Amino acid sequence: MLALVVDDSRAMRMVLRRIVSGLGFDVVEAGNGQEALDAVDAGPIPDIALVDWNMPVMDGLEFVTNVRSRPELRGVTLMMVTTESEHGQIVRALAAGAHEYVIKPFTPDAIAEKLALLGLVPAGSAS
Amino acid sequence: MTAAAPDIDDVEQIVTEVFGSFLGGDDESLPMRGPDTEGDSPVTATVSITGGWDGHVVFGCSTTASRSAAAVLLMMGADELAEADVADAVGELANMIGGNIKSLLPGPSALTLPMVSVGGGAMHMPSSTEAVRLDLLWQGEPVRVSVWASNSDTQEGSTS
Numbered sequence: 001m002l003a004l005v006v007d008d009s010r011a012m013r014m015v016l017r018r019i020v021s022g023l024g025f026d027v028v029e030a031g032n033g034q035e036a037l038d039a040v041d042a043g044p045i046p047d048i049a050l051v052d053w054n055m056p057v058m059d060g061l062e063f064v065t066n067v068r069s070r071p072e073l074r075g076v077t078l079m080m081v082t083t084e085s086e087h088g089q090i091v092r093a094l095a096a097g098a099h100e101y102v103i104k105p106f107t108p109d110a111i112a113e114k115l116a117l118l119g120l121v122p123a124g125s126a127s
Numbered sequence: 128m129t130a131a132a133p134d135i136d137d138v139e140q141i142v143t144e145v146f147g148s149f150l151g152g153d154d155e156s157l158p159m160r161g162p163d164t165e166g167d168s169p170v171t172a173t174v175s176i177t178g179g180w181d182g183h184v185v186f187g188c189s190t191t192a193s194r195s196a197a198a199v200l201l202m203m204g205a206d207e208l209a210e211a212d213v214a215d216a217v218g219e220l221a222n223m224i225g226g227n228i229k230s231l232l233p234g235p236s237a238l239t240l241p242m243v244s245v246g247g248g249a250m251h252m253p254s255s256t257e258a259v260r261l262d263l264l265w266q267g268e269p270v271r272v273s274v275w276a277s278n279s280d281t282q283e284g285s286t287s
Contacts, residue, residue, distance in 0.1 A: 008240070009219040010212070011200035015149060018202075054222070054238060083226020086234050104223045105148035 033058030068097030161264035172221035178236025184225035
């Protein structure tokens, strides 16, 4: 399983890398939505992308919208991981095609539980 | 009636959650209320909020605290960190704290990317008034979170 971690903060990418690699994922990183699209196009296609919202160049919502518009990427699960917590923004992200939404700050268990809900890790993977 | 501002206890809870989630969760590693301090923090990261409420959230700390936080987040030795690593880590802390403070304020609104100053001079917030100042100690080092309301926002609130 391959996870694409998309966040403009290297520190946050490191945090998420530690969590998902601990759950058995291989990890690739991108610093914004455009870099993430480039990574997807270069392949391999990830099983899941964990996507920040506020990023330079291309934000997470635009990335999600772009991925969902491409049939060949239908299998990519999209999880927003962001500080944006207004109800309207959560609705926008889900309407654009995000499958799950995690608000920062989060715990490793919260990420594991969401991945279990998505069927990407066994239930009970949280520590 | 004054413009909306977050409660200082709510701000402290947000900071505690962010530090607890990312910088070590045991009680001894959480920031505690510290004495009010004068002067500017040598390391600051600012995010601005625009929309239903206009203003800024500033996370400031000592150089030692900034390097300690970056070392934990990046799993590096403090002596291995470049200035960009410290700026990135402090910026992300400001992003999380500011984003959660935004959720306490009237919306809808947008959050800017963090602006970080490492070793910079005095912090200027033109046309803004400090609405909340929270001084904390983390690992014995000063940490400050302040919330600045734009004066236009305050004036609109004061007339209603």
